[in-house]
Amino acid sequence: MKLERLSPFNSADGHVGRTTPGIDASSVVKAGNRIFMSGQTGQPIGGALPDTTDPAELAERAVESVSVLLGEAGATLADVCKVTTWLTDKAYRPAVYNMVNRSLSAEPTVGTGIVTKGLALPGMMCNLGIEAVIPGPEGHKRYREFDTAQWFDQNKLTRRSCMLVNTGDEIYLRGQTGTALDGSQQFGPTFTLEDAAEQADVAIRNAATLLEEAGATFDDVTKLHVYIRDRAYREAIYPVIGRHLGTTAPVSTGLIVGGFARVPILFEIDMAVTLSKGTPHTRIRTFETTAQYKDGQDLRSRFSMAVRAGDRVYMRGQTGLTFDGEFIGKGDVSAQAEQAMLNVAQLLDEAGAQADDVCKVTVYVTEREFLPDVEAVVARHLGQVRPCYTAIVIDGLAMPWMQVEIDVDAVIQS
Amino acid sequence: MTITRFRKFNTRDVYPGGRLDNDMCMAVRAGNRIFLRGQTGLDLDQKMIDPNDAGTQAEQAMQNAKILLEEAGSSLDHVTMVTTYLTDPAYRTAVYKTVAKHLRGNHTVGTGLVVKGLAMPDMKVEIDLEAYIPTSGEFKKYRLMNSKDWYGQADINRDSAWLIDTGDEIFLRGQTGTEFDGKTMHGTGFTVEDAGKQADKAMQNARGLLEEAGASFDDVCRTRIYIADRAYREPVYQAIGKHFGDTYPCSTGLIMRGFARPEILFEIDMSIVRTNGTPHQRFRKFHTDNEYKDGQQLGMKFCKAVRAGNRVFLRGQTGGTLDGEFVGPGDPGAEADQAMKNIKVLLEEAGASLNDIVKVSTYIQHRDHREPVYQQIGKHLKGVFPCGTGLIVDGFAKPHILVEIDVDAIIPD
Numbered sequence: 001m002k003l004e005r006l007s008p009f010n011s012a013d014g015h016v017g018r019t020t021p022g023i024d025a026s027s028v029v030k031a032g033n034r035i036f037m038s039g040q041t042g043q044p045i046g047g048a049l050p051d052t053t054d055p056a057e058l059a060e061r062a063v064e065s066v067s068v069l070l071g072e073a074g075a076t077l078a079d080v081c082k083v084t085t086w087l088t089d090k091a092y093r094p095a096v097y098n099m100v101n102r103s104l105s106a107e108p109t110v111g112t113g114i115v116t117k118g119l120a121l122p123g124m125m126c127n128l129g130i131e132a133v134i135p136g137p138e139g140h141k142r143y144r145e146f147d148t149a150q151w152f153d154q155n156k157l158t159r160r161s162c163m164l165v166n167t168g169d170e171i172y173l174r175g176q177t178g179t180a181l182d183g184s185q186q187f188g189p190t191f192t193l194e195d196a197a198e199q200a201d202v203a204i205r206n207a208a209t210l211l212e213e214a215g216a217t218f219d220d221v222t223k224l225h226v227y228i229r230d231r232a233y234r235e236a237i238y239p240v241i242g243r244h245l246g247t248t249a250p251v252s253t254g255l256i257v258g259g260f261a262r263v264p265i266l267f268e269i270d271m272a273v274t275l276s277k278g279t280p281h282t283r284i285r286t287f288e289t290t291a292q293y294k295d296g297q298d299l300r301s302r303f304s305m306a307v308r309a310g311d312r313v314y315m316r317g318q319t320g321l322t323f324d325g326e327f328i329g330k331g332d333v334s335a336q337a338e339q340a341m342l343n344v345a346q347l348l349d350e351a352g353a354q355a356d357d358v359c360k361v362t363v364y365v366t367e368r369e370f371l372p373d374v375e376a377v378v379a380r381h382l383g384q385v386r387p388c389y390t391a392i393v394i395d396g397l398a399m400p401w402m403q404v405e406i407d408v409d410a411v412i413q414s
Numbered sequence: 415m416t417i418t419r420f421r422k423f424n425t426r427d428v429y430p431g432g433r434l435d436n437d438m439c440m441a442v443r444a445g446n447r448i449f450l451r452g453q454t455g456l457d458l459d460q461k462m463i464d465p466n467d468a469g470t471q472a473e474q475a476m477q478n479a480k481i482l483l484e485e486a487g488s489s490l491d492h493v494t495m496v497t498t499y500l501t502d503p504a505y506r507t508a509v510y511k512t513v514a515k516h517l518r519g520n521h522t523v524g525t526g527l528v529v530k531g532l533a534m535p536d537m538k539v540e541i542d543l544e545a546y547i548p549t550s551g552e553f554k555k556y557r558l559m560n561s562k563d564w565y566g567q568a569d570i571n572r573d574s575a576w577l578i579d580t581g582d583e584i585f586l587r588g589q590t591g592t593e594f595d596g597k598t599m600h601g602t603g604f605t606v607e608d609a610g611k612q613a614d615k616a617m618q619n620a621r622g623l624l625e626e627a628g629a630s631f632d633d634v635c636r637t638r639i640y641i642a643d644r645a646y647r648e649p650v651y652q653a654i655g656k657h658f659g660d661t662y663p664c665s666t667g668l669i670m671r672g673f674a675r676p677e678i679l680f681e682i683d684m685s686i687v688r689t690n691g692t693p694h695q696r697f698r699k700f701h702t703d704n705e706y707k708d709g710q711q712l713g714m715k716f717c718k719a720v721r722a723g724n725r726v727f728l729r730g731q732t733g734g735t736l737d738g739e740f741v742g743p744g745d746p747g748a749e750a751d752q753a754m755k756n757i758k759v760l761l762e763e764a765g766a767s768l769n770d771i772v773k774v775s776t777y778i779q780h781r782d783h784r785e786p787v788y789q790q791i792g793k794h795l796k797g798v799f800p801c802g803t804g805l806i807v808d809g810f811a812k813p814h815i816l817v818e819i820d821v822d823a824i825i826p827d
Contacts, residue, residue: 053465053536091535091781117530117671122504123466190744191814231644232813258530258808263780264744330603331677367676368504395671395808400645401604403676 025389039390055092084129112175115259118393196233242301253317256396274309452803465536469508514572525588528672531806589616610649617657655714666730669809687722747786
């Protein structure tokens, strides 16, 4: 299988006054029936962001782009499994969600919704992260369909959703929070550390229930994205994750974010799941969090640096941390990005992959101002690989001196 | 001292669809001191002028301020301090250029913050102006500069000062870990130690500036401590506490998402009134290590209210009672109600009352909480008509605090 890279662009396109070159990227990378896509914001490929403050207009343009790009990849909107919606203000939620739903009403999707500090350009209001899989003859199986209008406290939104999509190879799980599976109530509503731990406990137990319904287990989990509202909750949440996942050792990316679908949500967890089908995933450089977090954070979790699941390679979000837990480049975002990309190259190699197999790069920076420097480093390392690319300005990372984290998805070509 | 409130209004007429009922005003003149409502792209008829451009919104804000100051018998020439809140650091140059244009020739002190949000999603900037009408001659201004000489700010041509002494109130530039030459920044590695270094430098600067003006930390009434990440709280407060010693200011502490430059991890504002020989009264002194039972080691001595002549400053109030209980966890309305009850008690202990409030600064974590919070403030301040500023911030002293309320009060003669 060879990767197909479609609709090229450069991450500096449309960035007025930008003097440094960005990353040469693709809007879509097709790996067999699996479709990776660069986050869509309403900015046309190679063009300028429309001059509007209407989130619905930007969302409409974003979903138009999604539709066109899926078409180029031989897919349709009905093949979308998961939508990760990044907003720069929670107030944009109804406008963006209702617009997305108009296009994605063909089949229910799972979703994760995050409010973040910013996006690549100041005028951007939403970024749609689309994951799609062209179904085989048996189609995708969708579990626990619902309409968000029936979800408590969300009656202004109408969106066909489900809790889980099983493609036969992968499982897409809705971002889990401390909400009851039937959407009837929110656990841990008083913003304390204990509430954060309770929400984490509910979320992970819900995930276990859902995976079991789909015939999967935590052993199939490859990657976590852990979104946390306030740094103070990290030590409350991670030990709960660690306790539930035991020795599973997925890779993980941990982000401090500005908010979620509803205000009392303190935490959301995304799990990437590839069905192991009897052949356990290869977990590379498994570690205890105490070995990586030498700043005294007590997270009590067991993670890996990379997971290989068939031809898929998942990686821990890479930062200025070396594999030995030494931090390179405090106060120097370029040095941090360089260390992250050196780690990526090493992990790709250890997983049996190479740079040319990279499908998607997601860069999280704590200030938009850091993006040009980070992109210059990524561009130097990836040259003409042309992965999909998404840039997010995030409220915080695992340690306050981390200024950048880089997520890489790869598929080994044969 | 006479207190006059200009352009009174009720918020139910301002925010469309809201169920708010807050008696507010646009400007308060108390003697020669003028407080303004935080100004935004809303014109004086409360219409948003341009949702798409931060520079245009700043222009509107400054035009509003000019009119309001003139109605109060003052002018932009009397502005002493400018606090600028941006919702995105990208708006900085456009906003600062506009502010600089309006204040050309008037060297003001300033503080620049990036906030999570403002009252409405369209608002990109809010500007708080403090003004003081000189009684005789000019104010003494110390260390005049132009921000274009400041590192990383070559495109902003703004006349600034480090300290303005009105003879009564002293306005101090928001202090960070920068040297007076504006070229050297201390603690640039984003570590907790760096945050401590910045706080140490900021406090050294503040002490030096006050000495140049013949004042001291004894004149400091209130601090507002802005921190970029919760992880920096302990080193920052420990450094501040070391310098303040037995000063016992009251304080408000906020987690903010940004400052003038990314490497700035912290900024401190001080409200300063000259004691002129009569020490300020400081009520309910406490040590943070007794107050914060969650293990935070801040090493800081604060108080809950300061009376300086006719002025009353309070510690930022939250859902924590004056006895240290926390009321209404998860309920922003209950927290705001408790905060206002505390404010009433503290003002009365200082010889003031809710009626003497001239400005309310309301900090919340989520815009969704505006309604329950403002309903409570409106209930407690019915008929008072203060001016106000409302910010959405990234956090407070503890993660479960959802609202903090700061008031300025002036007791009329």
